[in-house]
Amino acid sequence: MKTKKLLLMIAVFAVVFTACQSDQAAEPLQEESKLSPEILAKLDAALFDTSTAFVTNFMGEDGVAVEDMFFSFEQINELEPADPLAKHYRTSNLVSKLPRAITISVDPDLGVLGSDALDETIQMYNDLGIRLTFTRVAFGQRGRNKADIEVTEFYELESGGFITLGRAAGFPSRKGDPARGFGINSRWFELSIAPNVSELAGTMAHEIGHCIGLRHTDYQTRESCGQNVNEGSAGVGAIYISGTPTGSDASSIMQSCGPAIDFNGNDITALEVIY
Numbered sequence: 001m002k003t004k005k006l007l008l009m010i011a012v013f014a015v016v017f018t019a020c021q022s023d024q025a026a027e028p029l030q031e032e033s034k035l036s037p038e039i040l041a042k043l044d045a046a047l048f049d050t051s052t053a054f055v056t057n058f059m060g061e062d063g064v065a066v067e068d069m070f071f072s073f074e075q076i077n078e079l080e081p082a083d084p085l086a087k088h089y090r091t092s093n094l095v096s097k098l099p100r101a102i103t104i105s106v107d108p109d110l111g112v113l114g115s116d117a118l119d120e121t122i123q124m125y126n127d128l129g130i131r132l133t134f135t136r137v138a139f140g141q142r143g144r145n146k147a148d149i150e151v152t153e154f155y156e157l158e159s160g161g162f163i164t165l166g167r168a169a170g171f172p173s174r175k176g177d178p179a180r181g182f183g184i185n186s187r188w189f190e191l192s193i194a195p196n197v198s199e200l201a202g203t204m205a206h207e208i209g210h211c212i213g214l215r216h217t218d219y220q221t222r223e224s225c226g227q228n229v230n231e232g233s234a235g236v237g238a239i240y241i242s243g244t245p246t247g248s249d250a251s252s253i254m255q256s257c258g259p260a261i262d263f264n265g266n267d268i269t270a271l272e273v274i275y
Contacts, residue, residue, distance in 0.1 A: 039064065039076055046079040052160070059152060059169050059181060067256070068167050069210065070183075075170045088244030088254070088270040091213040096176025098275065099131040104208075105139040105147035110184055117200035118151060124205055128268060130275040132212060149211055150181035151204065157187055165195075166203045168210035182207035202261030206253050209267075213274065216256045217249050224250065225257035241270045 034055045043050050043066055053066040063072040071079070080092055095102070106118040122134045137147050156164055168182040184203065188195060195203070218224050244266045253260040253267050263271070 035064065039073070042076050042079050043071075052162075058154070058167065058183065059150070061169075065164075065167060067216075068164060068207070070167050070169050072170070078174070088214075088217055088241045088249070088252070088266060090239050090241055090270070090274050091171040091215060092239065093172040093174055094176065094213045094274055095132060095172050095178050099133070101133045101135055102149060102178055102212075103135050103137045103147045104149040104151065105137050105141070106151040107139055107153045109153040110151070110186065111189075113189065113195070113197065113200060114151070114153075114184060116197045117195075117204055120197055120201035121204040121208065124201065124262065125208065128263070128271055130271050132275050134208075148180070149178055149208065152181060152183045153186050154183040155187050156185050163188065163191075166207040168207045171210060172213050179211040182211060198261045202253060205263070206260075209254055214254050214270065217252045217254045218256050224255040241273050243269045243273055 035050075035053060040050050040053070043053060043064070048066045048069070050066060053064055055062070056065050056070070057063075058065065058070040061070075061072045063070055064076060104118065104122065106114050108115075118136065122136055125132070125134050137145070139147070139150065141147065154167070164185050165188050166182055166184050168179055170179040172178055182204075184200070249255070249264070249266050251260055251264045253263050254270075
């Protein structure tokens, strides 16, 4: 997830662009009636904003889109409660078998912009010198040749002042593999402030952060989205990363909404601690 918050007048209303705020517009499979109290309770306890959560199909699976995340129904059952006081957090599951090279591919439907942005994102991560490295491979391969993380294209209209820029397919698995990928919303490309390479690379870096186990840094208030929401009681599902701030970190690439296009010092610390 990279989050970005920009204001723009389009069709007489302001749209805030964020990689982390889910947008429910134009989703033919949206069926809010299927969000049972049990599912909502699981998402609430993990400190997700469920106000715009909806049922959909993403990357070939049925599940729920919430903020900039997608969880299959099985993944939702594995979510654990989160600590609303910590800032930089990680999930209980992390990528294992370190050091590890992760392969990543990008959907040709995202064009030259998507291709160039992925190259920049890979360089951002590889320059950190952590025990995870990323290597680009061809998109659409199968079996052993399939990328560990696939970057796909989806199309979703803005609604309620927000547009989803990217959506990650969950967090690392119990087996220690990264989430299998994330999508980039090509609707963003059509707007008058379509992303440049660095902006799209920042969004990809944010979503890769989710795929390898990073959570948003401001769950307890969602202040980066202009909100003040206390979303739950303490727990252990989102684990505080030592050495990161317990105060506001507005320039973090893992904020729910924000302008960051690169890692700040605290993001680097978080990644160095866990990897």
